[in-house]
Amino acid sequence: MEIVIALAVGVMFGSGIWLILRPRTFQFIAGMMLMSYAVNIFIFAMGRLWVDMPPITPAAGVDPAQYADPLPQGLVLTAIVIGFATTALYLVMMIGARGLTGSDHVDGEEPR
Amino acid sequence: MNALPWLQHLITVPVLLPLLVGALLIPVNQNRHTLKFVLSLTSSVLLWLVAVALLLLADGEHWTDGIGVYLASNWAAPFGIALMVDRLAALMLVLTATIALAVLVFSAQRWDRVGVSFHSMFQFLLMGLNGAFLTNDLFNLFVFFEVMLAASYGLVLHGYNLRRIRAGMQYIAINLAASLLFLIGVALIYGATGTLNIADLTLRVTQLGAQDAWLLQVGASILALAFLTKGAMWPLGFWLPTTYASASAPVAAMLVLMTKVGVYAVLRVWLAVFGDAAGALGGFGLAALSVGGMATLAFGAIGMLASQDGGRMAGYGAIVSSGTLLAVIGHSGGAVLASGLYYLLGSTLAMAAFMLLIELTERIRPPGAALLAITMEAFAIEDKPEDPVGVGIPGSLAFLGLSFAACALVISGMPPLAGFVAKFSLFHALLASAADPAGSVPASTWVLIALMVTAGLAAIIALMRLGVRTFWAAGAITPPRLQASEALPVTALVLLCVLLTVQAGAVFDYLGRTVDGLSRSADYSARVLGEPPVLRVPAAEGAR
Numbered sequence: 001m002e003i004v005i006a007l008a009v010g011v012m013f014g015s016g017i018w019l020i021l022r023p024r025t026f027q028f029i030a031g032m033m034l035m036s037y038a039v040n041i042f043i044f045a046m047g048r049l050w051v052d053m054p055p056i057t058p059a060a061g062v063d064p065a066q067y068a069d070p071l072p073q074g075l076v077l078t079a080i081v082i083g084f085a086t087t088a089l090y091l092v093m094m095i096g097a098r099g100l101t102g103s104d105h106v107d108g109e110e111p112r
Numbered sequence: 113m114n115a116l117p118w119l120q121h122l123i124t125v126p127v128l129l130p131l132l133v134g135a136l137l138i139p140v141n142q143n144r145h146t147l148k149f150v151l152s153l154t155s156s157v158l159l160w161l162v163a164v165a166l167l168l169l170a171d172g173e174h175w176t177d178g179i180g181v182y183l184a185s186n187w188a189a190p191f192g193i194a195l196m197v198d199r200l201a202a203l204m205l206v207l208t209a210t211i212a213l214a215v216l217v218f219s220a221q222r223w224d225r226v227g228v229s230f231h232s233m234f235q236f237l238l239m240g241l242n243g244a245f246l247t248n249d250l251f252n253l254f255v256f257f258e259v260m261l262a263a264s265y266g267l268v269l270h271g272y273n274l275r276r277i278r279a280g281m282q283y284i285a286i287n288l289a290a291s292l293l294f295l296i297g298v299a300l301i302y303g304a305t306g307t308l309n310i311a312d313l314t315l316r317v318t319q320l321g322a323q324d325a326w327l328l329q330v331g332a333s334i335l336a337l338a339f340l341t342k343g344a345m346w347p348l349g350f351w352l353p354t355t356y357a358s359a360s361a362p363v364a365a366m367l368v369l370m371t372k373v374g375v376y377a378v379l380r381v382w383l384a385v386f387g388d389a390a391g392a393l394g395g396f397g398l399a400a401l402s403v404g405g406m407a408t409l410a411f412g413a414i415g416m417l418a419s420q421d422g423g424r425m426a427g428y429g430a431i432v433s434s435g436t437l438l439a440v441i442g443h444s445g446g447a448v449l450a451s452g453l454y455y456l457l458g459s460t461l462a463m464a465a466f467m468l469l470i471e472l473t474e475r476i477r478p479p480g481a482a483l484l485a486i487t488m489e490a491f492a493i494e495d496k497p498e499d500p501v502g503v504g505i506p507g508s509l510a511f512l513g514l515s516f517a518a519c520a521l522v523i524s525g526m527p528p529l530a531g532f533v534a535k536f537s538l539f540h541a542l543l544a545s546a547a548d549p550a551g552s553v554p555a556s557t558w559v560l561i562a563l564m565v566t567a568g569l570a571a572i573i574a575l576m577r578l579g580v581r582t583f584w585a586a587g588a589i590t591p592p593r594l595q596a597s598e599a600l601p602v603t604a605l606v607l608l609c610v611l612l613t614v615q616a617g618a619v620f621d622y623l624g625r626t627v628d629g630l631s632r633s634a635d636y637s638a639r640v641l642g643e644p645p646v647l648r649v650p651a652a653e654g655a656r
Contacts, residue, residue, distance in 0.1 A: 003215060020285070020289060025281070027329055028285060032288055032289070032292075035289075035292050036292060036627075039295045039296055039299075040241050042295075042296060042299055043298075043299040043302075046299040046302050046303035047302075047303075071298070071302070072302065075298075075299070075302070077250055078251070078255065079254075079295055082254075082255070082258045082291075083291075085262065086258065086261075086262065086284075086288055086291070087288075089262065089265060089284070090284055090285070090288060093265070093269070093277075093280060093281065093284060094281075095645065096272070096277060097277045097281055100272075100277055101274065101277065101278075106272065106282070106285065107278065107281075108277060108278035108281060108565060109278075
């Protein structure tokens with residue numbers, strides 16, 4: 001499972017880096033989304049990888065090793081929400097720039 | 113019932129007040145801009161008062177070790193989020209509130225009417241800034257950074273025109289990427305240490321195994337990349353001059369503060385986690401910070417010489433001031449910190465005043481400018497509102513010239529103002545801390561001092577050239593029209609720089625106590641982790 005997760009994160013982040021270095025805003029935003037998926041999975045994995053373990057513990061008298069770490073799940077949730085909002089914001093910006101400059105180049109003008 | 117003393121709640125006010133006022137302002141119609149302005153101003157005045165109160169509390173005997181802790185939602189640290197105010201945080205809060213007040217008064221004349229929701233975004237920006245100064249949790253720091261950045265995206269685009277859109281595209285893009293780095297850094301630190309509370313990290317960093325320590329170093333380096341992108345360290349700061357030059361004047365003044373947040377975050381995390389108490393990890397990465405800072409300094413100085421218009425020059429000036437701070441902190445750590453913080457205060461105030469001033473000097477129209485204005489009108493470029501009409505203040509040219517000279521003196525570090533005091537004390541502290549018993553000073557210290565002197569020289573040449581071109585060679589016949597509400601904030605900021613110079617002794621005493629407190633990182637852990645949650649009255653039997 002470790003290999004699969006590592007490959008998924010690596011491939012997504014790598015593709016994201018390639019895309020955000022491209023000159024079109026659409027490529028940039030696609031790259032940003034791929035990278036944020038990769039980061040979210042990465043945060044999730046930092047709570048260690050578990051299978052079939054509940055994150056919520058009963059009140060007392062339990063062995064913590066039997067339960068998944070709930071904190072990264074909370075972190076991921078926050079990161080997803082914030083990432084979603086900023087992506088939406090960039091999308092608005094991108095459409096505005098396209099309308100005003102008539103170009104979808106990240107510099108706001110076609111390269112001469 | 114063991115209620116919390118009400119003074120303790122003051123710690124949350126710098127976060128909650130702008131949030132509430134900003135939200136309240138959204139449904140208010142844009143036509144009622146006086147109401148919006150009054151609400152926004154009231155909030156900023158209150159913020160300033162609270163910031164000063166927190167500074168007095170932190171500096172007084174009210175809290176043990178001068179550290180106030182507020183447990184959000186009454187969860188004990190490290191499980192919940194702890195807000196913490198100490199002398200450094202209080203100082204940054206006061207600086208933020210002061211500049212915010214000046215900027216808000218400045219924008220009242222016309223800038224707050226060029227676009228919608230200026231005041232809401234301004235309040236959210238303040239919320240993000242204040243939160244970033246107060247929080248003691250890395251993930252919470254991320255949240256406040258995002259709040260601050262989201263508000264700044266809107267503000268950079270305020271007065272929507274082609275130039276701002278082009279700059280905004282790059283500004284937003286680089287910050288989105290930096291936010292991802294922030295998350296990766298935070299996740300790695302959590303993976304290595306199992307905590308994100310900064311005070312808890314201080315304790316755990318000494319108990320790490322070799323593998324986890326390595327992971328922590330990787331995480332902290334990635335986190336530093338995110339901070340230093342905001343702090344505009346070379347080569348992460350190429351976005352800055354374009355963004356500053358194209359943002360509207362009040363926004364540019366607030367952006368000056370935002371570069372300081374990056375430096376503040378580095379300082380906060382590094383002093384706590386990689387301080388003297390960290391054992392083998394102590395001082396990790398400082399050498400890289402020093403080299404990066406020096407490169408930033410050189411880059412900023414060259415940029416200042418190369419830039420033609422005031423906005424870009426001020427942007428490079430901000431890079432120089434960031435670079436100076438990072439280089440001296442990286443080079444000598446705690447020994448030069450008091451001087452470094454003094455430099456931060458002086459340069460931030462002067463830079464903010466300079467940003468506002470540039471907009472005013474642009475009204476000194478050279479004779480050919482009228483033609484240009486007509487051309488711009490033909491292309492329907494509406495990047496700024498109409499110049500104010502009505503009676504301006506007398507002697508506007510003399511006022512602009514004097515303020516310009518004062519700002520230039522502080523930015524370039526020439527006597528007699530705060531910039532000189534700051535640079536002098538930095539040199540003194542660098543030489544005093546670097547000299548070994550034999551009295552010889554290492555070459556890197558000399559390189560750093562030489563760079564700072566050269567950067568000062570470059571700054572004075574560039575600013576003098578700009579001043580001569582603006583005030584003497586422009587050939588302006590009619591003095592520009594300035595309103596009192598525009599001149600007042602600039603005057604206030606310049607006078608604060610003068611006050612900082614006159615009261616340098618008192619300020620240095622305060623900064624000395626700040627640095628003294630910061631160097632005892634164990635105090636922070638004891639205070640933050642030891643803060644007891646408020647106990648609830650036990651529920652009566654059977655009530656459950």
